[in-house]
Amino acid sequence: MEKFILIDGNSIIYRAFFAMPPLTNSSGLHTNAVYGFTTMLLRLLEEHKPTHMMVAFDAGKVTFRHEGYEEYKGGRQKTPPELSEQFPVLKELLTAFGIAQFELSGYEADDIIGTLTKRADEAGREVLVVTGDKDMLQLASENVNIALTRKGVSEIENYGPKEIEERYGLSPLQIIDLKGLMGDPSDNIPGVPGVGEKTALKLLHQFGSVEEVLSNTSELKGKMKEKIETHAEDARLSKRLATIYREVPLEKTWDDMVFGGIQEESAAPALAKLEFKSLLDRLAFTVKQADANENTPEEEEIETVIVTEENIAELLPLLPGMKIVHVESRGDNPHHAALIGIVLTDREKYYFITPEMLSTEACAGVREWLGDAEYPKQGYDLHRVDLVLHANGLPFAGADFDVHLAGYLLDPTDSNQTLWGVASKYGLARLQSDDEVFGKGAKYKLPEEKVVCEYLCRKAETISRLIPLQQKDLEETGMHELFYDLEMPLSRILADMEKQGIKANVDELKALGSEFEQTIASLVAKIYEIAGTEFNLNSPKQLGEILFDKLGLPVIKKTKTGYSTDAEVLEKLAPYHEIVQHILEYRSIAKLQSTYVEGLLKEISDKTGKVHTYYRQTIAATGRLSSQFPNLQNIPIRLEEGRKIRKVFVPSEENWYILAADYSQIELRVLAHISDDDNLKEAFVHDMDIHTKTAMDVFGVEESAVDSNMRRSAKAVNFGIVYGISDYGLSQNLNITRKEASQFIEQYFDVFKGVRKFMDDIVKQAKQDGYVTTLLGRRRYLPEINASNFNLRSFAERTAMNTPIQGTAADIIKLAMVHMDAALTEKNLKSRMLLQVHDELVFEVPEEELEIMKELVPEVMGKALELAVPLKAEVSFGRNWYEAK
DNA sequence: GCATTCACG
DNA sequence: ACGTACGTGAATGCG
Numbered sequence: 001m002e003k004f005i006l007i008d009g010n011s012i013i014y015r016a017f018f019a020m021p022p023l024t025n026s027s028g029l030h031t032n033a034v035y036g037f038t039t040m041l042l043r044l045l046e047e048h049k050p051t052h053m054m055v056a057f058d059a060g061k062v063t064f065r066h067e068g069y070e071e072y073k074g075g076r077q078k079t080p081p082e083l084s085e086q087f088p089v090l091k092e093l094l095t096a097f098g099i100a101q102f103e104l105s106g107y108e109a110d111d112i113i114g115t116l117t118k119r120a121d122e123a124g125r126e127v128l129v130v131t132g133d134k135d136m137l138q139l140a141s142e143n144v145n146i147a148l149t150r151k152g153v154s155e156i157e158n159y160g161p162k163e164i165e166e167r168y169g170l171s172p173l174q175i176i177d178l179k180g181l182m183g184d185p186s187d188n189i190p191g192v193p194g195v196g197e198k199t200a201l202k203l204l205h206q207f208g209s210v211e212e213v214l215s216n217t218s219e220l221k222g223k224m225k226e227k228i229e230t231h232a233e234d235a236r237l238s239k240r241l242a243t244i245y246r247e248v249p250l251e252k253t254w255d256d257m258v259f260g261g262i263q264e265e266s267a268a269p270a271l272a273k274l275e276f277k278s279l280l281d282r283l284a285f286t287v288k289q290a291d292a293n294e295n296t297p298e299e300e301e302i303e304t305v306i307v308t309e310e311n312i313a314e315l316l317p318l319l320p321g322m323k324i325v326h327v328e329s330r331g332d333n334p335h336h337a338a339l340i341g342i343v344l345t346d347r348e349k350y351y352f353i354t355p356e357m358l359s360t361e362a363c364a365g366v367r368e369w370l371g372d373a374e375y376p377k378q379g380y381d382l383h384r385v386d387l388v389l390h391a392n393g394l395p396f397a398g399a400d401f402d403v404h405l406a407g408y409l410l411d412p413t414d415s416n417q418t419l420w421g422v423a424s425k426y427g428l429a430r431l432q433s434d435d436e437v438f439g440k441g442a443k444y445k446l447p448e449e450k451v452v453c454e455y456l457c458r459k460a461e462t463i464s465r466l467i468p469l470q471q472k473d474l475e476e477t478g479m480h481e482l483f484y485d486l487e488m489p490l491s492r493i494l495a496d497m498e499k500q501g502i503k504a505n506v507d508e509l510k511a512l513g514s515e516f517e518q519t520i521a522s523l524v525a526k527i528y529e530i531a532g533t534e535f536n537l538n539s540p541k542q543l544g545e546i547l548f549d550k551l552g553l554p555v556i557k558k559t560k561t562g563y564s565t566d567a568e569v570l571e572k573l574a575p576y577h578e579i580v581q582h583i584l585e586y587r588s589i590a591k592l593q594s595t596y597v598e599g600l601l602k603e604i605s606d607k608t609g610k611v612h613t614y615y616r617q618t619i620a621a622t623g624r625l626s627s628q629f630p631n632l633q634n635i636p637i638r639l640e641e642g643r644k645i646r647k648v649f650v651p652s653e654e655n656w657y658i659l660a661a662d663y664s665q666i667e668l669r670v671l672a673h674i675s676d677d678d679n680l681k682e683a684f685v686h687d688m689d690i691h692t693k694t695a696m697d698v699f700g701v702e703e704s705a706v707d708s709n710m711r712r713s714a715k716a717v718n719f720g721i722v723y724g725i726s727d728y729g730l731s732q733n734l735n736i737t738r739k740e741a742s743q744f745i746e747q748y749f750d751v752f753k754g755v756r757k758f759m760d761d762i763v764k765q766a767k768q769d770g771y772v773t774t775l776l777g778r779r780r781y782l783p784e785i786n787a788s789n790f791n792l793r794s795f796a797e798r799t800a801m802n803t804p805i806q807g808t809a810a811d812i813i814k815l816a817m818v819h820m821d822a823a824l825t826e827k828n829l830k831s832r833m834l835l836q837v838h839d840e841l842v843f844e845v846p847e848e849e850l851e852i853m854k855e856l857v858p859e860v861m862g863k864a865l866e867l868a869v870p871l872k873a874e875v876s877f878g879r880n881w882y883e884a885k
Numbered sequence: 886g887c888a889t890t891c892a893c894g
Numbered sequence: 895a896c897g898t899a900c901g902t903g904a905a906t907g908c909g
Binding site: 539590591619630633720724791795 | 897
C-alpha cells in the first residue's frame with residue numbers, strides 16, 4: 001500500500017532546535033536541530049514505512065501573505081545563526097537519506113503541503129502531514145492525517161477529522177475560524193484581543209464561523225460584544241492570514257516523492273560525518289526493521305480450520321509438534337475472564353477451537369496437551385492465559401516464550417504492550433483491531449465464528465512472526481538470561497500464587513466495617529454541625545468552598561482546578577480551625593472503609609473464600625510488579641487503625657501460620673554495591689542502623705549524640721538519595737529551606753563520595769547511551785535525558801539515578817521468588833508463597849514447617865544475589881498478616 | 886475520561 | 895530561572 005508523508009521542514013527544524021540542548025560536532029558546527037529532526041525522521045520511517053516522502057521548506061522572505069499585511073510574521077525573532085547554519089546541513093542529510101525536498105519562491109512550506117494534500121484528496125491518496133503547527137489541522141480530511149509534534153519533537157499525536165472533532169468540537173476548516181478569533185502572536189496575527197482558545201471555541205460552537213459570529217454580535221453582550229465589534233476587521237484579516245493557500249503552481253508530482261527506503265550506504269556516512277553515533281545504531285535498527293518488513297508478505301493467506309468433532313482427528317496427531325498457542329479472552333480480571341477461543345498452529349495451518357468445543361470429550365487430548373509442561377508453548381501474555389484457562393476449568397503449563405513479556409523487557413516504558421502494539425514495532429501490520437472486531441464497551445458483541453476464527457488466527461500468525469525477531473533483540477540487548485531465567489519462570493510462579501490466593505476472614509472484615517461506619521457517622525455529623533451546613537465531604541471542590549470561602553482559612557496550595565485540600569494542606573490548617581482535624585480523621589477512616597473494607601469484600605471469591613490478586617509483570621518501568629483486583633501491595637500498615645485490616649488475612653488451613661519476610665534496607669544495600677562506596681559498604685558489612693550512621697557522618701557526631709531529629713533528617717536524605725536527590729524535593733520533605741537541604745546533600749556527598757560519583761556517572765552514561773540498566777541487565781530508556789526543558793530533563797536525570805537502584809532491588813526479590821519456589825518443591829514442603837510486596841514475601845506455613853521456614857526463607861532471600869554487602873531478610877510470623885510483624 | 890486524594894514500597 | 899522527590903492502584907467527584 002502506498003503511504004505518503006509530507007513534512008513541514010521549517011516547523012520541525014525550529015521545534016527540534018529549541019527542544020534540544022546545544023550540540024556541536026568536533027569542528028564546532030551546531031547540529032542539535034538536525035539531530036532532533038533526524039530522530040523524528042527515523043521514528044516516522046519505522047512507524048509508517050512510507051512509500052513516498054517529501055520535506056517542504058519556506059523559500060524567500062516575502063510571501064504573498066505580506067501583500068496587504070506587512071506585519072505578517074513581524075516581531076518574530078530573527079532565526080538564530082546557530083539554527084541558520086543547520087539548514088544546509090539538514091538538506092544535505094535528507095538528500096543522503098534519499099528524501100525529496102520541495103520549496104518554491106514566494107510560498108511557505110504550509111502552502112506547498114496544503115496544495116499537495118488538496119491533490120491527495122482529489123486522488124484519494126492516504127497522506128500523513130508532520131508539523132508542529134496547529135494551523136495545519138485545517139488540512140485534515142478522510143485521506144489526510146496531521147501528526148502534531150509535542151514536547152519538542154519527542155512525541156507525535158495524530159489528528160484526523162475525528163480527533164479534531166473530539167478535541168475541539170470543530171471541523172478541520174473551522175480551525176481557520178478558531179485562529180481568526182484567537183490570533184497567533186508568533187505569526188503576528190492579531191485575532192480579537194481578549195479572546196483566547198476557550199472563548200473562541202465557545203463562539204464557534206454557537207455560531208460556526210467568524211462571519212456568523214460577526215453578523216450575530218447582537219446576540220452577544222457586555223465586554224465581549226464590544227471587543228468583537230471593534231475588532232471585526234482584525235478577525236476577518238486574521239482568518240484570511242490563517243488560511244493555507246492550496247493552489248500553489250507546483251510542477252512536482254507524486255513520482256518526485258518516491259521513497260525507496262533508506263540507503264544505508266549513503267545515510268550512514270552522512271550521520272557519521274555529523275558524529276551522530278547513537279543515530280548510527282538507530283539507523284541500523286531502522287534499516288533492519290525495514291528489511292524485516294520487506295520479508296513479511298503482508299497479506300499472505302493463511303489456512304485456517306475451525307475445529308469440530310468431525311475434523312479434530314486431523315489436529316490431534318499434530319499436537320506434539322505444536323508450540324504456538326493463542327488464547328483470547330474478555331475482561332480485565334483474568335480470574336473472571338470469559339474464554340473466547342484458542343488457536344493452535346504448527347505454522348502450516350491454524351486451528352481455532354471454541355470454548356464449547358474445547359470442553360467436549362473429543363478435545364480431551366488438546367486439554368492434556370495444554371496442561372502438559374513437557375510441551376513448550378509460545379504465545380502472548382501466557383501468565384494471563386494460565387489464569388483465564390484456570391478460571392474456565394482448563395489446565396495450562398509449559399510457557400516457553402511470551403511475546404508480551406519480551407515486549408516489556410525490550411521497552412518497559414511503552415504502555416501499549418498489546419499484541420498489536422508490540423507487532424507494530426517490527427512493522428508487522430494488523431488488519432483489524434480488537435475494537436473493530438468485537439466492538440467497544442457496551443457495543444461489545446461476538447461476531448460470527450468465522451470472523452473470530454480468522455482474526456484470532458491472524459493474531460497467532462503475528463505471534464509466530466514476532467518470536468524470532470524478539471529473540472534476536474533480547475540477545476542483542478543482553479537480556480536473554482533475564483528473560484529466560486527470571487521473567488519467564490516467574491510468570492508461572494505468579495500464576496500459581498494468584499490461583500492459590502490468600503484467605504480472608506469475612507466476619508472480621510465486616511466487623512471492622514461496622515466499627516468504621518460508626519466512627520464515620522459521628523465524624524460527619526460533627527463536621528456538618530461545625531460547618532453549619534451539609535455538603536459532600538468527598539468532593540474536594542465542595543470541601544474547598546467550605547474551608548476557604550465560607551470559613552476563610554488561608555489557601556496553602558492550589559491545584560489545576562481549584563483549592564488543594566490534601567492531607568499536607570489540612571495539617572497546616574489544623575491550628576486555625578477545629579473542623580480540620582475532624583476532616584483529616586474522616587478522610588483516613590473513609591479511605592479504609594471504601595477501599596479496604598468495601599473494596600476487599602467485593603474481591604473475596606465466592607468459590608474459595610480467598611482473595612486472588614493479579615500481579616502484573618509488564619507495568620512498572622523499573623521492573624517491579626504491580627497488583628490489581630485487588631491491589632494487595634498497598635494494604636495499610638503505617639497507622640494502627642489501618643493496620644488492623646491485616647488481621648483479615650489468615651492462613652487457608654487449620655493451624656497454619658502466616659509468615660512474612662522482608663528485606664532490610666534493600667535499596668540502600670543495592671546502592672552500596674553499585675556505587676562501591678566504601679563508607680556505605682562498611683555500614684552494611686557491620687549491619688549498622690543506616691539512618692543513625694548517616695546522621696553521624698552528615699552531622700559529624702558520635703552515635704550517642706544522634707537525636708531523633710537528626711536521625712529523621714538523615715532518613716529523609718537516604719530516601720532522597722534513592723529517589724535521585726534534589727534540594728527542592730528534600731526541602732519539601734523536611735520542611736526546611738532549599739539552601740539548608742542543599743547543605744545536607746553536600747555534607748552527605750562529602751562523606752559518601754562514591755555515591756556522588758555513581759550519581760554523576762549514571763547520569764552521564766544515560767546521556768550517552770540513552771538508557772540505564774539494572775544489575776541483571778534490565779533496561780530503561782530515557783528519551784528525555786537530553787531535553788532542553790529543565791523539568792523533563794531533571795525528571796529523566798532522577799530516573800536515571802533511581803531506576804538502577806529500584807530496578808535491581810526488583811530483580812533481587814524476583815530471583816528470591818524463583819529460588820524460593822524451587823526450594824519449596826525440592827524440599828517437598830507444604831508451605832506456600834502467597835504474596836510479594838516489593839521487598840517482602842508472604843507465605844502460609846503449616847505448624848510443623850514453621851521452624852524450617854523461619855530459617856529457609858531469610859536464607860534464600862539473603863542469597864538471591866551476591867553483592868559487595870550482605871543482603872539481610874527479617875522474618876516474622878503469626879496467626880494472621882497483622883501478627884506477622 | 887481526567888483530576889484529586891491517599892494507601893503501599 | 896526553571897519548580898519535582900521514585901514506583902504503583904483504587905475510589906470518588908465532576909464535566
